Each structure stands twice: as structure tokens, then as C-alpha cells.
Amino acid sequence: MTREYVSKVDIEKIMEEIRREIAEKGCRNDEISFSDMSIFGPSVSITHSNRLDENVMHLQISHNVSAYRPLESNRTLGSLVVIVKKVIRKLTKFYIEPVVADQNEINRQIASCIKDMYIDIELLNQRVKHLEKENEQLKSMQNVSTEDMAKR
DSSP states (O other), X not given: OXXXXXXXXOHXXXXXXXXXXXXXXXXXXSOOOGGGOOTTOSOOOHHHHHHHHHHHHHHHHSOOOOSOOOOOOOSTTHHHHXXXXXXXXXXXXXXXXXXXXXXXXXXXXXXXXXXXXXXXXXXXXXXHHHHHHHHHHHHHHHHHHHHHHHHO
């Protein structure tokens, strides 16, 4: 089975898709070392910020998982299969429900932490913008005072 799967993989097609994605993201063909790369890509854009905002909201909404999903079967003896699955579900309930409850609590805590980090990032971005503006003002004041000194 593994050999069949490997023989069906079109490496050239995969590489072409990777090259196309790289080109779409605006990366150059120059070699770049990993230490030179930013974790945010060439530039952090508004689109990235909006996507992050959407992902954080989605995480807040969907952090709960369900221990049970609807049971169905499309087999000839489908109703019998569903009944067997229900029996197995009842027999494993004592084990599954606490695990799912623990996972939901972990998911809730992670979602809360990510939301807090997102808020912190937004506050830091505002602070950086403020400091950059202040820096520009100081530079212009320094240029004016340097010109005044040069005139004397």
C-alpha cells in the first residue's frame, strides 16, 4: 500500500504548487537563510491582522468539543450497526466524558490566553505607532536645532 501511494505522488506537481504559493506571497527566488526570515513573512499586512482577529473570534466560539456525534451507517445492516455503536458508546461513556471535559477546559484556557495575547499585541502595536511618531517628532526637532547651530 505504501509503495502504491508513493508511486502515485507527483513530486513535480507538488513542487510547482509550492513555487506558485511562494510567488503569490511575493517572495523572491534569492536564497534566504532561516535566520533571515521573519515569522510574519515579508510584511505584516492588514489582511494578516484581520485573519488573526477572525481566528481568535472563531477560537472563542468553537473551543468546546462534543463527546458524541450523530451515529449513522450506510451499510446493508445499517440499523444494526448503529445499535451496536450506541451500546459501545454507553459502555465507554464513563471514560470518554471526563476526557472530553478535560479537553474542553484546556481548550477554554488556551482560547482565553490567545485572546489575552491578541489584546496585548494590539496594545503593543498602538504603543509602537505612538513611539514611532514621537521619534519622528524628536528627529525633526533635532534637525531644526542642528540647522540653528550650523547657522551660528
